[in-house]
Amino acid sequence: MKRVKVAVVGAGVVGLSTAVCIAETLPYCSVTLISEKFSPHTTSDGAAGILLPKEFPDIPLEWQQQWFKKSFEYLLAIADSPQASDAGVYLSSGYQIFKDVPRDKKPFWADLVFGFRYMTDHELKRFPDHKFGQAFTTLKCECLSYLPWLEQRFIAVGGRIIHEKVTDLHKLALNYDAIINCSGLGSRALLKDEEVYPVRGQILKLHAPWLKNFIRDGDGNTYIYPGIRFVSVGGTRQADDWRMELDERDREGILERSVRLEPSLRAAAILGLL
Amino acid sequence: MKVCIIGAGVIGLSTAQSIYQHFHSRVSPLTIEVYADIFTPLTTSDGAAGFWQPYLYDNGNVKETQWNKETFDYLLSFLNSPDSIKMGIFLESGYNLCFEPMPEPSFKQAVLGFRQLSKRELEMFPGFSFGWFNTALVIEGKSYLPWLMDWLNQRGVKFFQRKIDSFKELSDSGADMIINCSGVRSGELQPDPELQPARGQIIKVDAPWLKHWVITHDSKLGTYNTPYLIPGSRLVTVGGVFQVGNWNRMNSSVEHKQIWEGACKLEPSLQHARIVEDWTGLRPARSKVRLERESIRCGGHSFEVIHNYGHGGFGLTIHRGCAEEAARLFGQFLEQKGLLTSQAKSRL
Numbered sequence: 001m002k003r004v005k006v007a008v009v010g011a012g013v014v015g016l017s018t019a020v021c022i023a024e025t026l027p028y029c030s031v032t033l034i035s036e037k038f039s040p041h042t043t044s045d046g047a048a049g050i051l052l053p054k055e056f057p058d059i060p061l062e063w064q065q066q067w068f069k070k071s072f073e074y075l076l077a078i079a080d081s082p083q084a085s086d087a088g089v090y091l092s093s094g095y096q097i098f099k100d101v102p103r104d105k106k107p108f109w110a111d112l113v114f115g116f117r118y119m120t121d122h123e124l125k126r127f128p129d130h131k132f133g134q135a136f137t138t139l140k141c142e143c144l145s146y147l148p149w150l151e152q153r154f155i156a157v158g159g160r161i162i163h164e165k166v167t168d169l170h171k172l173a174l175n176y177d178a179i180i181n182c183s184g185l186g187s188r189a190l191l192k193d194e195e196v197y198p199v200r201g202q203i204l205k206l207h208a209p210w211l212k213n214f215i216r217d218g219d220g221n222t223y224i225y226p227g228i229r230f231v232s233v234g235g236t237r238q239a240d241d242w243r244m245e246l247d248e249r250d251r252e253g254i255l256e257r258s259v260r261l262e263p264s265l266r267a268a269a270i271l272g273l274l
Numbered sequence: 275m276k277v278c279i280i281g282a283g284v285i286g287l288s289t290a291q292s293i294y295q296h297f298h299s300r301v302s303p304l305t306i307e308v309y310a311d312i313f314t315p316l317t318t319s320d321g322a323a324g325f326w327q328p329y330l331y332d333n334g335n336v337k338e339t340q341w342n343k344e345t346f347d348y349l350l351s352f353l354n355s356p357d358s359i360k361m362g363i364f365l366e367s368g369y370n371l372c373f374e375p376m377p378e379p380s381f382k383q384a385v386l387g388f389r390q391l392s393k394r395e396l397e398m399f400p401g402f403s404f405g406w407f408n409t410a411l412v413i414e415g416k417s418y419l420p421w422l423m424d425w426l427n428q429r430g431v432k433f434f435q436r437k438i439d440s441f442k443e444l445s446d447s448g449a450d451m452i453i454n455c456s457g458v459r460s461g462e463l464q465p466d467p468e469l470q471p472a473r474g475q476i477i478k479v480d481a482p483w484l485k486h487w488v489i490t491h492d493s494k495l496g497t498y499n500t501p502y503l504i505p506g507s508r509l510v511t512v513g514g515v516f517q518v519g520n521w522n523r524m525n526s527s528v529e530h531k532q533i534w535e536g537a538c539k540l541e542p543s544l545q546h547a548r549i550v551e552d553w554t555g556l557r558p559a560r561s562k563v564r565l566e567r568e569s570i571r572c573g574g575h576s577f578e579v580i581h582n583y584g585h586g587g588f589g590l591t592i593h594r595g596c597a598e599e600a601a602r603l604f605g606q607f608l609e610q611k612g613l614l615t616s617q618a619k620s621r622l
Binding site for chain 1: 484
């Protein structure tokens, strides 16, 4: 008998995986996932999905390591299984390159990915503007596949899904014993939390199936992530920018920078813009 | 000066290219002709996955290791050029897996970022206890050969679709030098007991989430007789077998099953991949590459041949190094004939 009624708000990767986690591990809970947007319309769907953490200054490093380690191992098990292609999870190798040698050459997650090492001079030759680089193998988790796959898992254990925008948590609380708020950027309005702010990103989807390895500029402004059906090329990092429309100048900048890192992209057809 | 090349696989075409590059401005007129009964996309070079990797060990054939490296460096230099995709060249990283610790391979210096696999990485491949990771290149014959033919066409090299039955045939028609790049069938032109077919069968599969090549090695079974998978620009090549002495060009359903099961065990996600096609090819295997000049006596005449065949399962891997060496041998011939202008000392 499911005695505890749980509501999870938000169906991006955070909401869906939280809902699945609770539904699968706590059988006395009945879990309802409520969200305005579902795949392929969530923020998670637009992300390339490369497992490459960013260091948060206000969270203890050991926690970040633990969370990343658990996520990595969990996804690795999926990548190693027959489910890998359905779930959209697979190994991805590549380079992170820096124009100037960073202060922290070995980030906190270096030992958690595979084969982390510094790039050799031979490897750096391709990038004359960059002085230093890291080579490693990590995982890629494509939400366009992963979210639908998680949804199936959720429904399989009795999870319930409601397509609805939550605007009042107090009202929601009348019907549920616990609420897990995974509404992402939506929390700004939902909780009146001014500390939540958008960081706008724009990408291009290119058809370049010959690209197998990723390249990321350590400054975070240029990245090339080969995916299952297209290559995600980006990007921008515009804080407090709410625009959902495409910016022509951003697009030109992204193309120009990425072609400089990977000249073969010149031959790539544009499949879509995000 | 007429040079006739027999064979239009990667060896024949790249040899034509090297000869043109080195001598077109130093020998006039220089006529280069390529004779073959099979052209791209039907050659052995076209069917191969195109993965740059020599056999693990060269058994003392250090020249081959050098030619392999030369080819790698040459192909790498095209990566940033606008032609790289037309040529079918791109980087790809991956895993060489072994059942036991093995000595480091001959190509460790040539490839990028060569390193041993960690214990953690090996856990992804149950049954394997040792191996290496590196970044290498793929060069797809189905793109590279048309690019080469285009390149040669633009420079006046002529192609003839014709099976050559003897060297004499070409010599009689005016060839000053014959270059034998006839691959696995070279024995028909001149018997060579060291040349044998090493039959390979592969399955091409649609599995675009796979981004790494994986080659397994079993010293008991020999090179390429154990599973391997090599993602290409469109499809993944899954193999394989290496059957010395087997001339059968037909696909075997028994081997298909064996190859498929081996690959799925290695990479479980393949179970959901769509199988597109099977292909069988004959690698021109030999104890070592035959790359040398020969003067053949026939009746009262003698004619000159440069042999460039026997590249086994590493033709694409070694092609440029061998083409350059063949051009060097041709240069020697020209010098002996006094046909090279004196100030342009051979820079080969």
